[in-house]
Amino acid sequence: ESTSAVRSFTITALPVGETEPGYVMKKDIDNDSYTLQHGLTLNNLWVRSVKSEYDNITFDSDGLMNRGFTVKGNRIYQAGRVEGSSSAATYLRVYNAATGERIHDVQLSADVSVPYYPANDVLTDAAGNLVVTNLTLNIGSTPLMIYQVDENTGDATLRARLTANNVTSKPRIDHCNVLGDVSSGNFKVFAATASGSEIIRWTITNGSVTATEVKQVTGFAPASNTSFGIAPRIYPVSDNIVYVNGGAGYLTRYNFATGAIDGSFSAGELVSNNNQANGAAIFDFAGRNFLLYSYGDFNASLGHQFMLVENETDWQFSGFGKMWLFPAQGLGRINSSTWGAPCMATPGGDKFTKNLYLYVPGNGMAAYELKVLKGDVNADGKVDVLDVTMLISMILDVVPKDTFRADVNDDTSVNVSDVTMLINIILGLVY
Numbered sequence: 001e002s003t004s005a006v007r008s009f010t011i012t013a014l015p016v017g018e019t020e021p022g023y024v025m026k027k028d029i030d031n032d033s034y035t036l037q038h039g040l041t042l043n044n045l046w047v048r049s050v051k052s053e054y055d056n057i058t059f060d061s062d063g064l065m066n067r068g069f070t071v072k073g074n075r076i077y078q079a080g081r082v083e084g085s086s087s088a089a090t091y092l093r094v095y096n097a098a099t100g101e102r103i104h105d106v107q108l109s110a111d112v113s114v115p116y117y118p119a120n121d122v123l124t125d126a127a128g129n130l131v132v133t134n135l136t137l138n139i140g141s142t143p144l145m146i147y148q149v150d151e152n153t154g155d156a157t158l159r160a161r162l163t164a165n166n167v168t169s170k171p172r173i174d175h176c177n178v179l180g181d182v183s184s185g186n187f188k189v190f191a192a193t194a195s196g197s198e199i200i201r202w203t204i205t206n207g208s209v210t211a212t213e214v215k216q217v218t219g220f221a222p223a224s225n226t227s228f229g230i231a232p233r234i235y236p237v238s239d240n241i242v243y244v245n246g247g248a249g250y251l252t253r254y255n256f257a258t259g260a261i262d263g264s265f266s267a268g269e270l271v272s273n274n275n276q277a278n279g280a281a282i283f284d285f286a287g288r289n290f291l292l293y294s295y296g297d298f299n300a301s302l303g304h305q306f307m308l309v310e311n312e313t314d315w316q317f318s319g320f321g322k323m324w325l326f327p328a329q330g331l332g333r334i335n336s337s338t339w340g341a342p343c344m345a346t347p348g349g350d351k352f353t354k355n356l357y358l359y360v361p362g363n364g365m366a367a368y369e370l371k372v373l374k375g376d377v378n379a380d381g382k383v384d385v386l387d388v389t390m391l392i393s394m395i396l397d398v399v400p401k402d403t404f405r406a407d408v409n410d411d412t413s414v415n416v417s418d419v420t421m422l423i424n425i426i427l428g429l430v431y
Contacts, residue, residue, distance in 0.1 A: 020102040026054050028366070030328030037323050038310065039379025039405075040286070041371045045355075046100040049364030050332045051303070063336045063361025067174075068121035071097055071344050071357050072128055076365070077151065079122035079132055080105075081113075090119035090132070092151060097357070097367060108132065108154045114145045120174065122149075127181035132156070138171040139164045139191075139200070146189060148182050162189060162202050166214050170196030174231035174338065175278075179239070190256075192232040192244045199234070199242065201256055213256075221250040221264035231338045233278045245280045247339040251293045253317070263317040270309055270322060274300040277360070279341035285354045286372050287404045288312050292356060294341035295325060302330030304360040306343055308370075332363030350374075351410050375425040377405045383425055391419055 028044035048057040059066065061084065068079030076095040081088040090108040095101065112118050117135035125131055130149050136142040139162075146160040159182040172194040180187030185207035191200045197220075203211035220226070229248025236242045241262060245251045250271045253263040265271045277294035284290065288310050295307040305327065309320040344357045352372045359365040375383040378390040379402075394401045395414060406414040409421040424430045 023101055024056050025099055025101070026056055028327045028329065029053055033328055034324050034326065036381040038288075038312075039372060039376060039381065040323070041373065041381070042308070042324050042326065043369045043371065044327070045098065045367040045369060047327055047331075047364065047366040048100050049327075049366075050334060050362070051329065051364070053329055054364070057364055059334075059362045062334050063340070063363070064338065066093065067336075067338060067340050067361050068119065068123070068132070069342045069344075069357075069359040069365070070122050070124050070130070071346050071355075072124050072130060072151065074098060075103070075151070076357065077122050077130060078359075079119040081117070081119050084117075086116045086118070087113045088118060089113060092122065092130075092132075092149070092154070094151070097355070100365070100367065106151065106154045108149060109156045111158065112145075112147055112149070112156045114143075116142045121176070123177060125178045125180065125182050125187065127183060129182055131159070131178055131182055133176055136171075136173050139167055139173050139193075140171055144173055144176060144189070144191065146176075146178070146182060159183075159185075159187075159207075160189060160202065160204050160209060162209065162212070164200050164202075164212050164214055167193060167196070167198055167200065168214075169193050169198050169216070169227070172196070173200075175233045177234050177236055179236040188236070188239065190234045190236045190242055192228050192234045192246065194231050195227050195229060197227050199244070199254065199256060199259075215256050215259045217254055217259045217261070219261050221252045221261065222267070225249045229276075229278075229339075231278055231340065233280065233342065235280055235282055237282060243280055243282055245278045245293060247276050247278050250275060251280050251291065253315075263315070265317055265320075270307060270320065272296055272300070276339045277304060277341035278339055279306075279343045279359075281343050281345040281356070283345040283354070285345075285370065286352075287402070289315050290323075290345070291320060292343050292345060294343070296330060297339065297341075298333045298335040298363075300330065300333075303333035304331040304341055304363055306341070306358050308356070326368065327358075327366055331358065331360045331366065334362040336360070336362040345370075351404075372405065374431075375408055375422050377402070377408070377422070379405065383422075385426070388419060388422055388426070391422055395419070
């Protein structure tokens with residue numbers, strides 16, 4: 001396509017202050033079913049779904065043009081291209097994270113329209129920069145391009161051009177992820193090969209690629225699998241530890257140095273036979289460890305759902321237990337053919353809240369709050385005089401101190417000022 005064709009795309013911005021035409025904000029029909037678990041609550045903020053229960057979102061081409069999804073601050077960003085061709089015009093579709101309302105589209109600069117399937121994904125790096133990447137069918141000949149983009153203007157800055165000539169399983173890369181800050185010029189990029197069995201790690205130093213390493217993994221979960229499956233997504237938590245969730249298996253942790261599985265689920269309540277979906281979020285909150293991941297797919301009776309599990313002590317998969325499966329009604333049963341189901345966990349308005357965002361191309365998206373009730377020191381789901389007693393006992397070291405819950409005023413220390421704050425909360429003087 002010509003450059004002029006690429007630039008012919010028109011931004012479909014909504015006037016400032018106006019509601020998205022036809023959009024009705026709806027909540028999870030069974031929102032009340034998420035009962036208190038371990039002193040935590042789950043509350044739905046909104047749902048957008050093609051299902052008849054909601055019917056408040058539409059997708060072109062079953063979502064294939066809008067596979068990427070990330071959250072920055074109070075905005076949700078979907079990566080998009082105007083058609084299913086290489087060098088198509090590209091954009092970011094922007095939503096209000098608090099309400100789900102679409103705000104506008106931002107046209108990306110023509111640089112992003114690279115030779116094969118541009119703007120296939122969007123992600124945030126450690127510094128909160130928005131990063132847009134393409135899909136490549138052959139990482140040896142068609143590079144993976146890492147662009148940092150300005151969410152307001154659409155201007156793009158190329159941060160890395162990545163190839164790998166020593167991939168022996170499958171050369172296709174749908175999704176990648178960044179460890180570090182792309183604007184610094186010093187970061188790493190990870191990818192898992194689609195329907196393949198290798199993980200690639202690129203090291204960028206002072207803006208240049210200084211290492212390209214390909215690691216053959218030594219196993220899968222379930223063990224009967226022979227590849228990651230379609231369009232795997234990868235989540236690095238350190239230089240050597242990465243989580244992979246592909247279209248044919250369970251969320252699995254690998255050690256890049258050895259290629260060995262570092263942890264995975266076995267068959268049971270926490271995994272589903274309907275696992276043709278690929279997305280996950282790995283995060284800590286309230287002194288505990290959490291995994292959020294795609295559970296049901298388009299074949300499941302309710303369609304796509306997500307599972308949240310918790311481990312109170314470490315990151316061992318055997319220690320995780322079920323919290324909730326949601327949305328209770330599912331997001332939809334559309335097969336987008338690349339089985340995308342990304343999700344994210346971001347900071348809430350205070351230390352007692354974590355925001356969870358779900359997205360399934362062609363089906364819908366949703367937002368939830370994971371909350372610790374402020375002042376609920378004894379984790380019984382209520383704030384009353386029993387919490388005062390527990391707080392005083394923690395201050396006096398009569399019982400083990402839960403610093404997260406006991407630091408009611410969030411000043412990083414636990415003392416009598418927290419007792420004062422707690423009493424004021426009980427009396428309704430502060431919230």
